[in-house]
Amino acid sequence: MTTSNNLFQFEIEAAEGNARAGRFHTVHGDVITPIFAPVGTQAAMKGGITTAQLAEVGANLVLANTYHLHLRPGEDLVDELGGVHQFMQWHGPMLTDSGGFQVFSLAQMRKVDEDGVTFRSYIDGSKRRLTPESAIQIEEKLGADIIMAFDECAEPYDHRYSLAAMERTHRWAVRCKAAHSRTDQALFGIVQGGIFPDLRQRSAEFIAELDTPGIAIGGLSVGETKQEMHTVLDQVNQVLPMEKPRYLMGVGSPEDLVNGILRGVDIFDCVLPTRLARHKAAMTMTGRVNLLNASNTRDPQPIDPECGCYTCQHFSRAYLRHLFVAKEPLGGTLVSIHNLYTLLDLVRRCRAAIFEGRFTQFASDFLANYRV
Amino acid sequence: MTTSNNLFQFEIEAAEGNARAGRFHTVHGDVITPIFAPVGTQAAMKGGITTAQLAEVGANLVLANTYHLHLRPGEDLVDELGGVHQFMQWHGPMLTDSGGFQVFSLAQMRKVDEDGVTFRSYIDGSKRRLTPESAIQIEEKLGADIIMAFDECAEPYDHRYSLAAMERTHRWAVRCKAAHSRTDQALFGIVQGGIFPDLRQRSAEFIAELDTPGIAIGGLSVGETKQEMHTVLDQVNQVLPMEKPRYLMGVGSPEDLVNGILRGVDIFDCVLPTRLARHKAAMTMTGRVNLLNASNTRDPQPIDPECGCYTCQHFSRAYLRHLFVAKEPLGGTLVSIHNLYTLLDLVRRCRAAIFEGRFTQFASDFLANYRV
Numbered sequence: 001m002t003t004s005n006n007l008f009q010f011e012i013e014a015a016e017g018n019a020r021a022g023r024f025h026t027v028h029g030d031v032i033t034p035i036f037a038p039v040g041t042q043a044a045m046k047g048g049i050t051t052a053q054l055a056e057v058g059a060n061l062v063l064a065n066t067y068h069l070h071l072r073p074g075e076d077l078v079d080e081l082g083g084v085h086q087f088m089q090w091h092g093p094m095l096t097d098s099g100g101f102q103v104f105s106l107a108q109m110r111k112v113d114e115d116g117v118t119f120r121s122y123i124d125g126s127k128r129r130l131t132p133e134s135a136i137q138i139e140e141k142l143g144a145d146i147i148m149a150f151d152e153c154a155e156p157y158d159h160r161y162s163l164a165a166m167e168r169t170h171r172w173a174v175r176c177k178a179a180h181s182r183t184d185q186a187l188f189g190i191v192q193g194g195i196f197p198d199l200r201q202r203s204a205e206f207i208a209e210l211d212t213p214g215i216a217i218g219g220l221s222v223g224e225t226k227q228e229m230h231t232v233l234d235q236v237n238q239v240l241p242m243e244k245p246r247y248l249m250g251v252g253s254p255e256d257l258v259n260g261i262l263r264g265v266d267i268f269d270c271v272l273p274t275r276l277a278r279h280k281a282a283m284t285m286t287g288r289v290n291l292l293n294a295s296n297t298r299d300p301q302p303i304d305p306e307c308g309c310y311t312c313q314h315f316s317r318a319y320l321r322h323l324f325v326a327k328e329p330l331g332g333t334l335v336s337i338h339n340l341y342t343l344l345d346l347v348r349r350c351r352a353a354i355f356e357g358r359f360t361q362f363a364s365d366f367l368a369n370y371r372v
Numbered sequence: 373m374t375t376s377n378n379l380f381q382f383e384i385e386a387a388e389g390n391a392r393a394g395r396f397h398t399v400h401g402d403v404i405t406p407i408f409a410p411v412g413t414q415a416a417m418k419g420g421i422t423t424a425q426l427a428e429v430g431a432n433l434v435l436a437n438t439y440h441l442h443l444r445p446g447e448d449l450v451d452e453l454g455g456v457h458q459f460m461q462w463h464g465p466m467l468t469d470s471g472g473f474q475v476f477s478l479a480q481m482r483k484v485d486e487d488g489v490t491f492r493s494y495i496d497g498s499k500r501r502l503t504p505e506s507a508i509q510i511e512e513k514l515g516a517d518i519i520m521a522f523d524e525c526a527e528p529y530d531h532r533y534s535l536a537a538m539e540r541t542h543r544w545a546v547r548c549k550a551a552h553s554r555t556d557q558a559l560f561g562i563v564q565g566g567i568f569p570d571l572r573q574r575s576a577e578f579i580a581e582l583d584t585p586g587i588a589i590g591g592l593s594v595g596e597t598k599q600e601m602h603t604v605l606d607q608v609n610q611v612l613p614m615e616k617p618r619y620l621m622g623v624g625s626p627e628d629l630v631n632g633i634l635r636g637v638d639i640f641d642c643v644l645p646t647r648l649a650r651h652k653a654a655m656t657m658t659g660r661v662n663l664l665n666a667s668n669t670r671d672p673q674p675i676d677p678e679c680g681c682y683t684c685q686h687f688s689r690a691y692l693r694h695l696f697v698a699k700e701p702l703g704g705t706l707v708s709i710h711n712l713y714t715l716l717d718l719v720r721r722c723r724a725a726i727f728e729g730r731f732t733q734f735a736s737d738f739l740a741n742y743r744v
Contacts, residue, residue: 043694051686072694073698077670087688089691298449318459325445326444329419329701330417334422
């Protein structure tokens with residue numbers, strides 16, 4: 001447990017080039033960076049993964065989605081039951097997004113105005129509304145350690161729309177900061193601006209100026225190329241203050257983690273490890289493995305003989321393939337465990353390499369061996 | 373690990389009335405009775421339960437289904453990968469049924485003759501055949517510690533059919549014993565005869581005479597009343613030799629376990645705990661709980677405040693209900709853990725009560741408090 005005098009400070013313990021290894025202090029313990037945050041969308045991991053199993057794969061920071069929890073079971077119920085940590089029984093650091101991304105990407109019939117967004121619930125069709133103030137109020141009731149400002153995530157290639165969305169995101173960020181009252185939560189502002197250097201520059205400057213305890217980079221991994229993502233990261237991270245943690249939202253393939261850390265990112269989240277597992281694909285340090293491939297039918301080897309996860313320490317590819325063919329949910333569970341472990345092991349290795357001054361070489365070797 | 377000089381001996385450590393507490397020695401360790409065996413139909417527990425979680429709930433003996441594994445992935449593949457223990461990574465005692473029950477209850481277009489049964493695979497419609505000899509050959513390749521004779525499970529109320537099925541089951545049991553060659557596996561004969569006292573008497577005498585290391589009681593929990601089941605158990609267990617373990621197949625509700633142990637049963641198996649969990653129902657020592665009930669919506673209490681399982685030690689009824697409403701697989705996983713723990717805790721309590729000479733009172737109190 002951290003003491004209040006360093007709450008929400010980010011200690012950079014080691015750095016190499018733009019890459020950093022650090023600790024962000026929260027009341028539920030330190031976020032140890034660089035880190036990948038598994039996503040428990042509805043306050044539950046997909047694939048039947050328990051929080052005990054999350055701890056076993058080495059999770060540290062865990063994310064839940066404000067949009068989904070607002071619609072079901074509702075923030076009042078979560079609050080009444082002691083907040084999201086108690087509700088889902090994750091006692092380490094937690095993060096909630098603001099619902100902005102889901103409202104703009106998932107919500108039916110959304111209508112944006114200066115004050116907020118009106119949309120229909122995908123569950124019962126009821127009319128709902130989120131504003132910067134109500135999003136913060138919901139996040140305060142959910143009670144995560146890190147909460148996000150309510151932003152507008154635009155389609156990345158439309159300069160006119162990206163400009164308007166970015167400017168609204170800035171006005172909303174100011175309102176979010178004014179609305180936020182819980183001192184045990186860190187509010188992060190979000191940099192937007194699509195793929196446009198002029199917009200990203202302005203947005204990074206504006207959000208840096210807002211002086212939130214951490215800063216997120218939004219609007220990436222939404223259709224742009226890897227090169228475009230890297231250009232944005234290079235540019236934004238030159239502007240952002242060194243002493244604040246940087247969170248790249250919704251990004252989580254192994255090569256994206258390494259490329260992000262190379263460019264100064266500290267925190268990542270993504271549904272990819274559990275989603276891929278449901279689709280019978282395993283992540284490895286050298287690329288993806290489709291477990292349904294006939295080549296795995298009689299293979300007594302694990303997914304990755306060098307992996308230390310529960311799944312690789314026990315189960316053959318042949319068994320995992322059998323589970324998928326037989327439609328046994330255990331297949332998705334075991335491969336989720338492996339995929340989560342792989343990403344968490346990767347960020348641990350990156351962190352160790354930064355401490356030892358060999359991260360540039362590590363990243364270069366990793367990316368050379370990785371088949372996208 | 374047991375030594376070969378007591379392999380497949382059943383040591384009765386304590387008894388009270390007809391109830392017994394004992395140990396059946398196998399090369400993968402002792403089956404500690406009375407015991408409930410969770411069912412891993414396709415060499416996997418439903419609900420994404422890992423074998424590590426099975427060990428945590430206190431499982432001892434685990435069952436897999438010959439019929440399902442024969443059809444997919446096939447016994448040759450399981451054999452090639454080191455047998456069913458290695459395949460699914462359960463290193464304690466294992467049991468396989470013979471496929472008889474599934475062929476008669478699930479198989480399409482089955483045709484019985486004196487030599488065996490022809491049926492179509494539910495997976496690909498291909499024509500398949502099981503005989504006593506081929507069923508044993510499959511079970512030898514799967515490699516469980518306890519294997520079952522190939523039997524014919526008849527509809528329980530037809531005396532003529534029950535008689536014919538019983539007599540065929542006896543002839544097949546003799547053939548199974550002759551076909552069985554692995555000395556590290558115990559073959560159990562199966563008593564049949566529907567609800568008919570004359571048939572059950574004859575069948576128990578015949579199977580006892582066959583002198584297999586353990587004896588199963590089949591053809592129950594297939595539509596008869598509880599009273600009819602108890603009458604059969606009372607009768608059969610008077611005939612069966614004291615010194616052999618008795619296995620009541622396919623039975624596993626809490627009250628059935630207690631009633632069975634009262635009547636001299638040592639081993640049970642059933643898919644009920646994981647099936648109920650998928651249907652949002654929790655087993656408790658006093659009856660079933662439907663977690664979807666609105667009364668659970670804001671309930672911060674666990675399923676059973678006195679239960680020691682992972683689920684009850686951590687999660688509220690409100691959270692479990694949320695998981696089911698939100699269609700999160702974790703709901704079924706957590707309630708499966710609870711249900712399996714409940715049955716295994718119940719048989720542990722029965723065993724302790726037998727050792728302490730208070731089982732009759734325990735059973736009486738339990739059944740008085742249990743709401744069916």
